[in-house]
Structures are given as C-alpha cells and as structure tokens.
Amino acid sequence: MPQDRSPVLELAGITKSFGGVEALRGVDFALYAGEIHGLVGENGAGKSTLMKIIAGLHPEFSGRFLVDGQETRFRSARDAHAAGIAMVHQELSVAPDLTVAENVFLGNQPTNRLGIVQWRRMAREAGEQLARFGIDVNPMSRLGDLPIGQQQLIEIARVLFSGARIIVLDEPTSALSPPEVERLFATLQRLRDEGTGIVFISHFIEDILRVSDTVTVFRNGRKVAESVAAATTKGALIEAMIGRGGEALEHSYTDDLMLPTSNGGSVVLKAEQLSLARSLREVSFETRSGEVLGIYGFMGCGQQELSRILFGKLTPDSGTLSVDGRPRRFASTADARRAGVALVPESRRAMLFHQEPVYKNISISILERISALLLKPAREREIAKRQVQQLQIRPPVVGLDLGMLSGGNQQKVALAKWLSYPPRLLVLCEPTRGMDVGAKNDVINIVRDLRQRGLAIIVLSTEPETVLSLSDRILVLRRGAVVREFSNEPVSKDRLLAAA
C-alpha cells in the first residue's frame, strides 16, 4: 500500500453537527493517490456527511482539511470541483431533458475557439466513453427517456471520465445489474492504476472487500476501524459496523430457500396481458391476499413501469387490471388509492415532503379517511406516533421536519403512511435499497407483519436478496416479459440470476 507517500486528501479531527447534534465526531481520514478506499457503516453513521464535506456541500465544519498537504476550505461544490474532486451521489442527479452526450460532458462541453459547443465531437466522444463502459445508447437521445439504471450508469460515467483526481462514489452499485457492476469495478481499478484516489461507499460488503485497498468503518459519527482490505473479513467489518457479533446476520443466500405452497387466499389483483410501448410485453399475473409476490429482474426490465401502471400513474397500451374481481381502469393515482392500491416508489425524494413534519408525511394518504372537511391534527399526530413507535423511526418526534431524518428513517416514513389504514394491495419498489442491515431487517419484519394481516404485497427489486428474503412466490422479468415463475419450489440467488 502506498502509505509511505503523503495523502492527496487528508482530514483531521472533523466534527460536523446539525442543529446541535454531532453527525461526525473528531474523524480522521486520509486518501492516497492510486488507492480505492472503501467506507462502510450503518445508515446515519456519518459516511455520507463526510463525503459531502469532501465534495464541498457542507462548507461549515470544524477540523483540518488538506488537499495535497495544503490546508483548504471548500465553500461550494464548485471549489471542490476546481480542486479535482468529483462525486456520484446516492440519489440520481442528472439533467433528464438534456441529451446523453450533454450529461456526460455536463459543465465541460468541448468548445471551439469561439466558445461554440462542438456537438459532433461531443457526441462522438460521449459515445466512445460510454461504449468503453459497456453502455450502448445513442448519445443524442434524451437522457430522461432511458431506463433509470442506464441513467445512473451514465451519471457514474460522467464522473469517472471527468478527469477528476479524487472520485467519491456513494452507493453506486445498488441500481446496477451484476455485469454492470463488473464493468464498473474494472473501470475503477483502471483509474486507480492511473493514479486516481477513489472513495467507495457501499452496503454490499463483498463488493467493498473485492474492490478496495483500504476499508474504513464508521459508527455513530466516529471512525471505529481502518484496515487493509486483504487483512479483514466480512464478519469483522459487520462486527465493527454494528458493534456486536455479526455471525447471525451473515446469512448465505446461495443456499436453497423453499418457497411455501399457496395459502389459498382470495385473488386481490389480477393483471392480464399488460403491454406498454417498449417496456412491457403481455405481462400477466395475479396476487392473493396474505401473499408476497416478488418480481425480480435487472435494472430496466420493466419493473418500474409495471409498478406505475398498478398505481395509475401510467396507462398501459393494452391489457386489463382487476382488483378484488372488479375490472379497474385507473385515470389517476387517486383512483388507484381509492381502489385499495398503494405504492412506495424507489426514490424517497419522489414521495416525501422534506419541508413538512413527519406526521404530515404519514397522514397525507389517509386524510380522506380521518377528516371529511376539517383537519384533525391531534388525531394525525396520534396515528403518526403509533407508526413511529411501531417502525422504530428515529428520532421519535412526529413534529420534526422530515428533512432532518436519515435516509433509512425516511424510507420507513414512506412505508408508514400506508400502514394506518392498510390498502388491499401494497406495491413496494426497492424497499430496502441503500439501507443498512438493521433497517433492512426492520423492513422485512414490517412486510411480514402486513402479510399476516391479509394484505396482498408486491415487491419489485433488482436486488435478489430483497426478493428472496420477502417473497412467497417470485416472477422473473426480462426485457418486459415474464420469463420464469418460482412457486412451491426451491430457489436461490444463483437460480434467480440464471433466470433473469
């Protein structure tokens, strides 16, 4: 390891608080050129906060911050960018209305001497870069028209090929398929060999161990361990992360898992021959009360579109839906909600009100049931409090603005809003994406409890673990079509991957 050289980036005694509470406490961190530095820790442990400091997004903090041995202070993301630091954020931040090529070159389009953008050159180079990364798209197509997984890859590609010396990747693999992850790792290793310093945050500890040179573990705003990747193990990292013995959590999903026989509940949703443009082809399935139907597939297999059709946000080109035996045609999401369908989309930003208190976020979808005309804030708070307790949302203060909560807790709020008056059918998109082990287990328990109460649940995910740990029956989607159904038979991660 290049420990004999001086680090390109060095942080010493970093403390950062939000409203009087410390998110980081005296953290030291060093990154060397030609190093991939893995960061692990549960949600809210302080990883993302530290990375945002590095990327210039949190200008106020205490501690020393050195770039190339020089004490520096970034006042904005622009300063960080000028110093050669680029970051891929956990949540997608692209310009959907620009072309793929413009997104790849966002902020540094090639221009001629007059300052005119050289479109042809830009398109050609963007195409070449993306092709090297294994993405085959027309560089002049609108980015927003692409599936979300490809958008994420393009965002990563933009940062990787921006020429930055220091690259921070916050959960870059959660939306990627295995071959895409492979290509990402190959690219990271090449960049490392060329001398780039890379920080890699992930909940997938195998990924961290595979690709990193050094691993740092965070817990409760402190750095609790740092080690050469080759000298540590998954068990040791998990133990450091959660501060207790981690053997029980290290459950292997390569073992076969036996799916149960049908519980014989009544059919809640029946979808027949759903088709949508290029996204879905004649998808048919039904789901029963008290059953969790998992729908697995790689990014862009049509899951997202399917979930939107079930919730009335997209209208299928053909095919029919029926809920509890009644044919339904949803003109709006309000129709779907009244028919008893609820959706939790994959993006928290898309479904929560960050400037509003927690209780308003929870009560929004059930207001109709608890108030005809006038609001009943006391009742809202009471309902919210019950959910916050049940789901162990932290901090347990329903009057707090949602934006003050950590990501995992926000995700739970997103779930909580459908639980007070549960729907007939709950559609969950990527319910555990970006969550730590503890929060994942919480969500799994919530879903099992809802199934017990007789809901029909559909879980759509690109993470095999999520589908396997939740489902009673599993459909595999590939390129918009159902290619395999697992029911009443053994299933494993390998088998799922093989089917998709």
Place this chain on the structure above:
Amino acid sequence: MASGEAVPAAGHRPGRVGPFLRSQMRNIAPFLTLILLTAFFAFASPSFATLDNFGNILTQVSVTGIIAVGLTFVILCAEIDLSVAAIANVTGIAVAYFTLQESYVNIANVPMPGWAAILLALALCALLGLVNAFGLTVIGIPSFIMTLAMMQIAAGISALLVRGQIAYKVPPLVSTLGSTSIGGIPWIVIVAALMLLGGHLVLTYTRFGRYVYMVGGNREAAEYAGLNVKLILGSVMVISAVCAGIGGMLGVAHFGSAQQNEFDTYLLDSIAAVVVGGTSLFGGRGGIGNTIVGLFVLGVLNNGLDHVNIDSFLKILIRGLILLAALVINVYAQRLRERAAD
C-alpha cells in the same frame, strides 16, 4: 437499530435559535419591512400616522386584498395567475352590463334584476377560471402562458361589452358593499377582511388546504400519495378567478364606474402583495397571514409616498425597487430555510 443516531433528538433543541430564525426568515423579513416603512413615514410626515389615514390604507388595499386571497392559493401551488386583473375587470363590467344604466350611457346592455346580474357575473368569472383550470390540467399548458392568454381573452370580452364607453350603475347589493360604510367602517374593508379570514381558515384547517400545501411542496410526492393533483390545481385556478371577480365587482362600485383597463395596476399589486408577504414562489410555504403583511407593506408604501410629497413619477420606480427587494428576500429566505433544514 442504530440508524438515525446522527440525527438530533429534537423537542429540546439546545442552541437552535439560529436555525429557527433562519427558517422563519420568510415570515420575519416582510414584517420588519412593514415596521420600518411605517416608522419612516410616521417620522417623515405628521399626517401619516393618524387613525383616519389608517382607515384610508385599509380601504385602499381592500380590492387588492380580495384578489390576493385567490392568488395566494395559486402561488402556494407553485403556479401563477396573470389573468386576475383582467378577470376582475370583465366581471365588474359584466355586472354593470346586466344592470339598467342611465339613458346617456351608450351601451347596448341587457338589464336584469340585481341578483341575476350578480349571479351571471359570478358565473362568468367562474367559467373563465374553469377555462384556466382546463388549459392547465387537461391540456397541460403552463399556468404562466395559459393565464397570459386568458388575460387577453378577458380583456377582449370587456372591450366587446363596453365598446369604449363607461357604465356607472351596478346592482344595489354591489354598490352597498363597494361604496358605503357601516358604523364608520367601509363595507369593502369588511368584505376583504372576511375573505382573507375565510381563505386562512380554508388553508389552515381543511383537508383541501393541506392538499394545496402538499401539492406546492412536492407535486410528485402528492401524486404518489394518491392525491388528485389535477383536481387541486384546477380548483385553485377557479378560486383565484372567483376571488378576482368579486374584487372586480366591488371595485367597480368603489370607483363608481366600469370601463376598460380599469384594473390594470391590480395584477402587479396583488402578485406583489402575496410575494412581498413571504409566500414562496416555489410553492408550499406561506399563507394568508403573509399576504396580509404584504398587503400592508404595499398599502403603507403607496399611501406613504403620497404623504411625503415625492415626485409622482419617481414613485413608480420606488415601488419597483421595493418589489425587487422583496423578491430577493423571498428567494433568499427559501435558501436559508433549506440550509437550516440541512
């Protein structure tokens, strides 16, 4: 479960005065502006700080206030309605059109009983609001453009109805509410106060009001919560048009005549009142309370400038500059709030 430990255990928040003030900047800044302006004019002119003049100010902002009620709903939804003044104008003209005029008024009008004239005028402004709602939600025209077109359409209808003439008579109810007083308080002030109060109650205490804030705060999230976003957006456009219409009818009675382009200055004034008061142009923040403060800022400014004997042409520039300052504060307050929540 260790997640979320990095988050404040709120409730008791030691040393959180700074962020709190910053998050309240939107409400504090307009209020400070109002106090400063009032103090300045009271100091600069002896005739300003009198009870009589306070009454003047109230009367002067009443029509703007009535129009601003509906506009507050629209801006809270992060939309805009540029047709309010034109709709006020056409509604005022319509109510006069359906009233018997003196013989020297050269308008081919259609006299009707007072109640019918009022109902027809209200139906007209509601209809124009529905057209705005239809364009915005069903066709998908941005409200900025849709209401710009409506501004022309309403002005066109006004022109066709009066054909360059001036009408004077309005139904007795309208003329009572618009131009008489009860116990020394002009009816128009009472109507404006009641409508502002009504708007506040709806926004604060009803389910619809909550939906307005939620749609303005994050439209996509509102849709994912299963709210009928289009219905809510459509409703606020109709509310805005009806408020504008009521303001227009009373305004005509207040001014004593109905004619073309009578309300032109009210577009800027009503938008300014809402925004100066601190309601966010990005939606989801603010409310009638803010609008009231904004109305007073505008009222004090307009009235005060008359008292300090200033070049009347300079007044226009000053008003523009104050509006600009308020917009800067509005955008800046949003940023401070976001930082406070960070």
